[in-house]
Amino acid sequence: MDSREIGVSEQKGFYRYHRYNLGIGEGTQDHPPGNSLPLECNCDYLHGISFHKGCYIGQELTARTHHTGVVRKRLMPLCFSKVPSEYPKEDAIIHETKNLGKLRGIEGDVGLGLLRIEQTSKLEQIPVGDGLAKVKKPHWWPIEAVKNKALLQR
Template identity: 45%
Template structure:
């Protein structure tokens, strides 16, 4: 599959629109990244947190003239809109569900970025066939993401030489790179951004000032409180189910968070990471083997 460029129309992500004169300042106090960077040529990755600093929603935002287009989890978009409306107050902001008009498309493999005329620079964006396409703002190795008119998306991409991927192929691609997405991989009201790679994946701006949940995020970083990391794992033997606790010498080494066939993600206690490398840990006949992706920066051993 690596020599071909693929597209997959997502059923798990949806497009929202945020417009109005106050859209930048409104979001600046809510999300983890800097809204001043959002433009028609630049997309960003960010999180909306709970007041306690735990994960609530993961987002990608790109400019579209006088509004932002926002990639959000499809099954939870009504909850996201409801939460945003709670904070709107008198701000000049409009919030719209654009799922009937636009689809989210994953573009990956082969010469995807070159085919789209994009450099391997996370977040670089351009117009495409009545919509927008951008390099994944988390990691360029993930490929690109596009918001396209629902009626013409497939034809547009086929004309560019992309082939339709098997359902779920992009998820396998993500898991291989250790990248979580949505509430399947990240636990709302529980997951912590720095345990889940948001810093290395350009999802946090440390200079922007206050936003909801910023205090815990900053304290976790500057006090060196990261003791776990969400890592890609593979299973040799029957795949385990999400929620499985991994044991190392009678101690909890981690928890399986997401599974797709023989790969998945697990939240690993860093003190037990070495035990999950190489042959991995055995769990009732299944070897669980963890990897540390090249993009990830782990704390230096004490």
């Protein structure tokens, strides 16, 4: 099927599916104003932040977090084995009373969540509402975190 034969809404769906599958957020749905930090949105991995120049709102917090190397939550792709019939209450992703993060969106059988890296990486599957998903580390993420790289280079 040629892209000219696909409707605009279907093209947006393909684009969102592709972004979610890669773990890339965009816009206010994926990055709610006032609740999104650049490092949690993978802006450092996507070369969206310069640590060598600039003055911008939140620069001190972003630079301090980057240099400590501790980012606990990040946007990550979710691959659903069972797609939820509706979004969970307050978009919360909870496993055994532990809050793992927030669901940012679903497109087809993939989703995007702002998730706690350490807790979700240990789980085979996580419940998302009445659905089940597997969290995957995007292939484009660096192999080691910044803090770990510094330790390895010593």
